[in-house]
Amino acid sequence: QVQLVESGGGSVQAGGSLRLSCVASGYTDNIACMGWFRQAPGKEREGVATINTRGPFTYYAESVEGRFTISQDSTSNTLYLEMNSLKPEDTANYYCAAGRPGRQCWRLSPDDYNVFGQGTQVTVSS
Numbered sequence: 575q576v577q578l579v580e581s582g583g584g585s586v587q588a589g590g591s592l593r594l595s596c597v598a599s600g601y602t603d604n605i606a607c608m609g610w611f612r613q614a615p616g617k618e619r620e621g622v623a624t625i626n627t628r629g630p631f632t633y634y635a636e637s638v639e640g641r642f643t644i645s646q647d648s649t650s651n652t653l654y655l656e657m658n659s660l661k662p663e664d665t666a667n668y669y670c671a672a673g674r675p676g677r678q679c680w681r682l683s684p685d686d687y688n689v690f691g692q693g694t695q696v697t698v699s700s
Contacts, residue, residue, distance in 0.1 A: 576600040576689045578670045583694030590660050590698070596653040596670030596691060607673030610644060610655045611684055612666035612696075621682025622668070623655060633680045638664075660698045667693040 582594040594610065609624035623644035624633045632644050643656040653670055670691040673679065677686035 576602055576605065576672050578672060578689060578691035580668065580670045580691045580694040583668060583696045585697040585699065586660055588661055588698055588700050591656070591658045592660065592696060594655040594657070594668055594670075594694060594696075596655075598651040598653065598670075598672065602651055602672070604675060605672045606675070607677060607679035607686065608646065608653050609671050609673065609679070609682070609687060610653075611669045611671055611687070611690070612664075613669070613693075614666040617666075619669070619684045621684065624673075624679045624682055625653070626679045631679065633682060635682060657696070660696075662698050662700045665696060665698050667695050669693045 577599045578596055580596045610622040611619050612622050613619040622635050623642055625644045641659045645654045671687035672689040673686055674688045
């Protein structure tokens with residue numbers, strides 16, 4: 575079983591930056607995709623960015639392309655999300671997730687992920 579713990583959320587003004595971290599523990603050897611998802615009040619959970627853990631492939635939602643960067647440190651089992659030029663519409667609870675075996679990382683679909691962390695809140699004020 576994999577456990578995921580996020581940190582790094584907070585409140586910033588529009589244009590600011592935040593860096594989210596997610597530490598994975600447990601059996602992580604067979605996880606091919608890791609991702610960040612977010613959910614705002616009254617909205618469905620949506621994919622933000624995903625990464626193929628076995629290669630240099632990253633995928634982004636159109637709304638964050640060019641502003642957010644997903645990366646990983648395999649030695650410490652840590653997933654990161656660097657968020658720059660934040661906008662009020664980025665306000666949400668952000669979740670780290672581990673992908674189901676055999677799924678495609680590029681889909682950015684929550685259905686392809688079966689383990690989520692508890693989430694960390696990001697609030698961007700105008």
